[in-house]
Amino acid sequence: MRLLALNKPFGTICQFSPHETRASLADWVKVPGVYPAGRLDSDSEGLLLLTDDGTLQARIAEPRHKLVKRYWAQVEGAVDVAALQKLARGVDLGDYVTRPCQATYVDAHGSLWTRTPPIRYRAAIPTTWIELSITEGKNRQVRRMTAAVGFPTLRLVRVGIGALDVFSLGLQPGESIDLRANAPWDGVA
Structure with missing residues (x-):
């Protein structure tokens, strides 16, 4: 094997x-x-x-x-605790509701490699790094989840599996x- x-x-x-x-x-x-x-x-x-x-x-x-996959998502905007709680409870994406997951802030600076090409930078719009630990992994799930709570994903990195x-x-x-x-x-x- x-x-x-x-x-x-x-x-x-x-x-x-x-x-x-x-x-x-x-x-x-x-x-x-x-x-x-x-x-x-x-x-x-x-x-x-x-x-x-x-x-x-x-x-x-x-x-x-139910193998946990961990993602770091750099999202557009300043994520508040209420948005993290919505993500953690599960999000209605229209065609399905996501399972509850873990959603926390993460400090990605210094941990991640530089992406080529870099994400777009807009001085007037802050970004936030969050970690989502999910057990599903449906098509574009993390991107859809963050967008559903008002924070579109700019960069998505799967950092862990099990x-x-x-x-x-x-x-x-x-x-x-x-x-x-x-x-x-x-x-x-």
Whole structure:
């Protein structure tokens, strides 16, 4: 069984097939036969696990297993406690209501790598970094959640899956590591 952790760079699509205008996973991962366990949209970055084991892939990706995924979101505006409480209780997104989650402020300065290209900067509009720990992971869920409470996401980084986090793994954007050979990985599934 193979299990890799990749720090997926911004702009990379979550597939191995070549794309005309974007980088794909094949540009960063040279191990044959592995597939992403879950997805990150091309505008999101951070920790992505890849495996050749279908059972493990399902345990990581499927919401019924309730594996926690942690995201740091830089949002437009000054987030107040009431918005964090709404996020934590669950948000009605129209087509579904999100499960309760953990929502807190986070100080991302000095912890994260510089994104290329950087997010737009507007001097008159503050930004806030928050951490959301969710167990679902539906399509663009975190972005939809923050927008639903009035704070659109400008930058989204998945920093953790289960017991793993991108910081303790020491991964820079585009770097990957074989977890079975180099790090404890039991906490993933």
